[in-house]
Amino acid sequence: MSPTRVTARSNPLRDPRDKRLPRIAGPCSMVMFGVTGDLARKKLMPAIYDLANRGLLPPGFSLVGFARRDWEDQDFGKIVYEAVRQYARTPFREEVWRSLAEGIRFVPGAFDDDAAFDLLAETVAELDEQRGTGGNHAFYLSIPPGSFATVCEQLERSGLSAPQQGAWRRVVIEKPFGHDLESARELNAVVEGVFPADCVFRIDHYLGKETVQNLLAVRFANTMFEPVWNNRYVDHVQITMAEDIGIGGRAGYYDGIGAARDVIQNHLLQLLALTAMEEPVSFDAHNVRLEKEKVLSAVTLPDDLATGTARGQYAAGWQGGDKVVGYLQEDGVAAGSRTETYAAVRLGVDSRRWAGVPFYLRTGKRLGKRVTEIAVVFTRAPHLPFNDTATEELGQNAVVIRVQPDEGVTLRFGAKVPGAQMEVRDVSMDFGYGRSFTESSPEAYERLILDVLLGEPPLFPRHEEVEQSWRILDPVERYWSRKGATPDQYAAGTWGPASADDLMHRDGREWRLP
Amino acid sequence: MIVDLPNTTTAAVSKRLVQLRADTGAMALSRVLTLVVVVTDDAAEDAIEVANDASRQHPCRIIVVVTGNRRGAARLDGQIRVGGDAGASEIVVLRLYGPLATHGKSVATPLLLADSPIVVWWPKDAPKAPSADPIGAMGQRRITDSARTEGAPRTVLKRLATAYSPGDTDLAWSRVTHWRALLAAALDQPPYEPVTEAVVVAAPDSPSGHLLAGWLAARLRCPTSIARSRAGTGVISVRLARASGTVDLVRPEDGNTSVLSQPGQPERTLALPHRSDAECLADELRRLDPDEVYAESLATGLATVSATSRTASEAVRAGLAPSPAEALATTTRLRRSARALGSSAVVDKMPMPSEAASSESVKEAAAARLAEVKERRS
Numbered sequence: 001m002s003p004t005r006v007t008a009r010s011n012p013l014r015d016p017r018d019k020r021l022p023r024i025a026g027p028c029s030m031v032m033f034g035v036t037g038d039l040a041r042k043k044l045m046p047a048i049y050d051l052a053n054r055g056l057l058p059p060g061f062s063l064v065g066f067a068r069r070d071w072e073d074q075d076f077g078k079i080v081y082e083a084v085r086q087y088a089r090t091p092f093r094e095e096v097w098r099s100l101a102e103g104i105r106f107v108p109g110a111f112d113d114d115a116a117f118d119l120l121a122e123t124v125a126e127l128d129e130q131r132g133t134g135g136n137h138a139f140y141l142s143i144p145p146g147s148f149a150t151v152c153e154q155l156e157r158s159g160l161s162a163p164q165q166g167a168w169r170r171v172v173i174e175k176p177f178g179h180d181l182e183s184a185r186e187l188n189a190v191v192e193g194v195f196p197a198d199c200v201f202r203i204d205h206y207l208g209k210e211t212v213q214n215l216l217a218v219r220f221a222n223t224m225f226e227p228v229w230n231n232r233y234v235d236h237v238q239i240t241m242a243e244d245i246g247i248g249g250r251a252g253y254y255d256g257i258g259a260a261r262d263v264i265q266n267h268l269l270q271l272l273a274l275t276a277m278e279e280p281v282s283f284d285a286h287n288v289r290l291e292k293e294k295v296l297s298a299v300t301l302p303d304d305l306a307t308g309t310a311r312g313q314y315a316a317g318w319q320g321g322d323k324v325v326g327y328l329q330e331d332g333v334a335a336g337s338r339t340e341t342y343a344a345v346r347l348g349v350d351s352r353r354w355a356g357v358p359f360y361l362r363t364g365k366r367l368g369k370r371v372t373e374i375a376v377v378f379t380r381a382p383h384l385p386f387n388d389t390a391t392e393e394l395g396q397n398a399v400v401i402r403v404q405p406d407e408g409v410t411l412r413f414g415a416k417v418p419g420a421q422m423e424v425r426d427v428s429m430d431f432g433y434g435r436s437f438t439e440s441s442p443e444a445y446e447r448l449i450l451d452v453l454l455g456e457p458p459l460f461p462r463h464e465e466v467e468q469s470w471r472i473l474d475p476v477e478r479y480w481s482r483k484g485a486t487p488d489q490y491a492a493g494t495w496g497p498a499s500a501d502d503l504m505h506r507d508g509r510e511w512r513l514p
Numbered sequence: 515m516i517v518d519l520p521n522t523t524t525a526a527v528s529k530r531l532v533q534l535r536a537d538t539g540a541m542a543l544s545r546v547l548t549l550v551v552v553v554t555d556d557a558a559e560d561a562i563e564v565a566n567d568a569s570r571q572h573p574c575r576i577i578v579v580v581t582g583n584r585r586g587a588a589r590l591d592g593q594i595r596v597g598g599d600a601g602a603s604e605i606v607v608l609r610l611y612g613p614l615a616t617h618g619k620s621v622a623t624p625l626l627l628a629d630s631p632i633v634v635w636w637p638k639d640a641p642k643a644p645s646a647d648p649i650g651a652m653g654q655r656r657i658t659d660s661a662r663t664e665g666a667p668r669t670v671l672k673r674l675a676t677a678y679s680p681g682d683t684d685l686a687w688s689r690v691t692h693w694r695a696l697l698a699a700a701l702d703q704p705p706y707e708p709v710t711e712a713v714v715v716a717a718p719d720s721p722s723g724h725l726l727a728g729w730l731a732a733r734l735r736c737p738t739s740i741a742r743s744r745a746g747t748g749v750i751s752v753r754l755a756r757a758s759g760t761v762d763l764v765r766p767e768d769g770n771t772s773v774l775s776q777p778g779q780p781e782r783t784l785a786l787p788h789r790s791d792a793e794c795l796a797d798e799l800r801r802l803d804p805d806e807v808y809a810e811s812l813a814t815g816l817a818t819v820s821a822t823s824r825t826a827s828e829a830v831r832a833g834l835a836p837s838p839a840e841a842l843a844t845t846t847r848l849r850r851s852a853r854a855l856g857s858s859a860v861v862d863k864m865p866m867p868s869e870a871a872s873s874e875s876v877k878e879a880a881a882a883r884l885a886e887v888k889e890r891r892s
Contacts, residue, residue, distance in 0.1 A: 003708040003736040006701055012733045013698035018807040020691050020797065024699040027779075036869070052785065055692050058699065059774045059782035068871050070879045075867035081858070082866070095770040096785040097858055102848060108871075108879040116880040122887040130851075132779040134703070166704065435573060436546050 022056055025453035027134035028168075029062035029103070029127050031120065033151060034142035035079065036067050039174075044142065045083040047445035052100050053090040054442075056450055060131040062103030064123060068110050076106035089443055103131055111143075111150045117158040124160065135167030138452050144253070145176060148187060152194040161194045172201045172452055175266050177461075179257060180477065181470035188463045201452050202461055204266055210447060211403055214433065215274050215374075216283065218401065218409060225399065226279075228378065230353045235396060236507075237359045238375040239271050240514050241403075242367035246314065246324060246492070247341070251332030260311070260343040260473060260480075263363040267372075269296065269469040270461065271403070272359055275374050276349050289462055296468040299359075300348045305479040307506060311487040312342035312497030314366040319493035324366065326492070340487040341365045344500045345476060346507070358507065362500065366492040371514045372403040386422060393425045398512075408432035516599050519592035524624045527592045527606060531625075534596055547631045547799065550622055551578045552649055553638065555609075561637040562605060567792030569603035572799040575627050576600075578607045579618040579649065588612040590621060619648040631655070631802050635795065638662045640670075643677035657798050659685040660721040667721035668821065671728075675813045680804035686721040687808050688794035690749060692786055693726055693763065697752060700761050700776065711755040712738040715826045715835045717747045724819065725811055726752065732815030739820045741829035743767070748788070750826060751836050762836035766845075773841040781844050 004012040014021065030048070034040055051057050065076040085092060105123050109116020127133045141151060155161040163169045173191065178184030191200055219225055228234070241263055247254045254262065273292040280287040302308025315326040327333060327341050342364030349359065378397040400410040409431045414424040488497035495511065504511055517534070519527060553561045558580045565576050591609040608621050626632060633655045640658035641647040650656045660670045674684065712730040716723020723740060726749060731738035743750045751764040759777030765786050772786035829835040
């Protein structure tokens with residue numbers, strides 16, 4: 001008997017039936033730009049610790065921080081330590097921390113400083129020798145998009161973007177991917193000019209892979225939803241992402257961008273694509289992406305943008321017991337700013353499945369509560385063998401996919417109210433992931449970072465999808481800027497401006513109360 | 515909340531469960547499985563705690579069948595724990611006395627959740643043939659723990675192998691998942707050469723070591739042997755021999771840190787903590803289909819593993835196994851050489867670094883550091 005062959009493709013110790021075995025990333029390090037930011041402290045560093053704690057990081061994994069600070073390695077270690085202690089999801093274990101701490105390095109530097117990037121290149125090379133990271137390095141650009149170009153050029157100049165034979169270099173960027181079609185193309189040219197397309201990971205943390213996969217499972221692993229998932233039974237679809245917070249300290253980023261670019265372009269259009277797409281041939285990233293691109297290319301705007309869109313700006317008001325200021329009074333917002341903090345739009349999908357079914361997308365800040373959901377609202381039964389009084393309280397059936405918080409699915413349907421009278425009223429049947437499965441599911445960033453290190457093609461947008469979504473949104477933005485007027489004001493803590501309600505009323509529909 | 519129901523019937527327990535549910539809201543409606551724990555009185559509390567912990571990841575109904583004294587009159591004592599005393603689950607403890615003690619199945623049956631899978635777990639002393647056991651036969655999945663079953667591990671595992679039926683699994687197997695993952699990850703990397711020999715060093719009382727060796731033998735189809743370390747030390751090391759050198763994974767005794775060495779690569783340390791029972795049980799509940807890889811390792815793999823009488827130190831001296839003492843030294847050396855090091859106690863006391871930074875000082879720092887690194891590396 002000869003020993004089993006081992007090749008790059010077939011590892012005898014891996015077996016598709018062996019579902020226990022986690023995929024551990026190969027030797028690698030992560031270089032993080034923007035380590036002083038909130039995201040890095042609250043999400044990225046804790047996620048890395050959690051991955052280490054779950055045994056999913058390779059031996060010798062190293063974390064290099066890059067920032068405009070005069071710090072030593074141990075200073076950065078302290079930053080990571082505090083972030084881990086405060087925000088990590090899994091319990092603190094001394095031995096996990098110590099082996100992580102051994103690989104922590106810090107490079108002080110500004111983005112325009114050649115010496116700093118040379119130092120980074122040396123640091124990374126040293127890690128390969130000392131800790132066996134094997135020339136594999138991921139660059140996480142947790143920095144404003146304005147600096148992408150400089151950093152990418154620097155990475156190229158210092159030779160950091162070019163791996164040796166058999167190694168990889170990957171880059172992770174976060175939304176926003178541009179502010180219109182043209183700038184998205186420019187940004188893409190910069191990044192993909194330095195890194196090949198499949199080494200660029202665009203991260204939309206909001207749409208964690210878990211959420212996407214849950215949605216696909218609900219739709220395609222069951223028989224009871226798909227048969228009614230079309231224009232014969234679906235009256236319309238509402239996709240909502242509401243935030244209860246204002247812009248906080250992000251005026252510099254937000255003012256001039258607005259809700260539509262910030263949220264509709266990426267999150268809501270992605271949710272629309274996942275809701276409306278046909279069944280992919282398989283669930284690998286490539287085929288899912290194909291279907292998403294297909295359905296996005298079939299998305300149409302309303303003929304009259306004046307009646308098919310609405311936008312608003314929050315005014316001062318009371319929210320959840322706090323008195324809050326209006327958008328125009330926030331620090332750093334330009335006087336008379338026309339940036340919208342609420343946007344709603346009615347879209348159509350030109351396909352046999354969806355012809356005539358409107359998709360209403362809305363998003364806003366300082367709304368009633370924080371919630372993201374997809375509501376598929378069904379048509380009324382064609383004939384009701386009850387008298388009017390019996391069904392006057394009966395609404396339309398709905399399948400509501402709650403994305404957050406409390407991820408799950410709600411079914412709404414009519415049931416008889418107990419009693420001598422025949423009376424049908426809406427009831428809810430509720431499923432929560434948190435109740436049926438794990439109480440502590442991995443944070444979206446854990447999966448994201450692991451996917452980057454493993455080189456799993458992400459379920460996240462490739463450049464083509466980003467372009468498609470700008471194609472949809474650009475005319476709306478152009479229309480709004482041409483119209484010029486200030487967005488309609490709505491009191492903080494309410495569900496948006498009256499014009500958004502009018503948008504629905506004109507179609508004889510109502511926004512759901514999420 | 516803990517509700518005691520002395521000298522009761524399953525119908526009364528059932529009724530009380532429904533009533534508790536109505537009183538406290540819609541809990542227990544989305545339980546996804548029933549976990550039946552079969553245990554004796556002395557081990558019951560520990561088992562409940564472990565099951566409870568595991569259920570935080572998989573909300574389930576836990577039915578604990580406690581077999582008490584078989585003499586005397588038949589009697590059933592029930593206890594229901596819900597809410598704060600039961601984590602994410604609801605726990606029904608059934609204590610069986612007298613002739614009833616041998617009829618656990620009859621009391622568990624009416625309390626099983628409708629339409630959902632059943633998992634049976636024996637925290638101690640597994641039956642000789644789990645799938646032939648009356649309670650075991652009800653389950654889709656049967657979890658034994660060969661480490662806590664009377665008898666020499668090899669004998670116990672052989673017995674389990676003979677009686678194996680799809681759905682059987684063992685906690686000793688989930689205890690080595692991290693080891694398996696690290697070894698598999700090591701073979702993911704070049705050079706891609708077949709493994710010609712595998713040596714596992716493990717305590718003679720550790721079935722996990724045997725299963726690990728069985729797995730390696732089954733998958734790699736190479737001569738695989740086990741050397742004995744001191745009893746109670748668990749798995750100490752694995753060596754995979756290849757043409758270009760050996761892949762060594764060592765976790766020195768009582769340590770939680772392992773050292774991985776490969777030819778042409780610096781030695782690397784990694785936290786490899788001992789897994790708690792709750793973690794292992796939660797892992798078992800994650801998948802409910804038969805574990806073919808376990809079956810293979812248990813049956814075909816284990817049969818080809820040669821159990822030498824060689825002790826661990828003999829194996830190290832003969833150059834067949836990596837030395838734990840060296841691994842320990844490596845860990846200390848690597849820790850010392852790391853600059854940003856620190857036990858949490860040290861880091862805790864450090865002040866937060868200053869946020870202030872002028873462009874000049876940062877530039878100077880970068881330049882100075884660059885010169886330093888260049889000198890160090892040249």
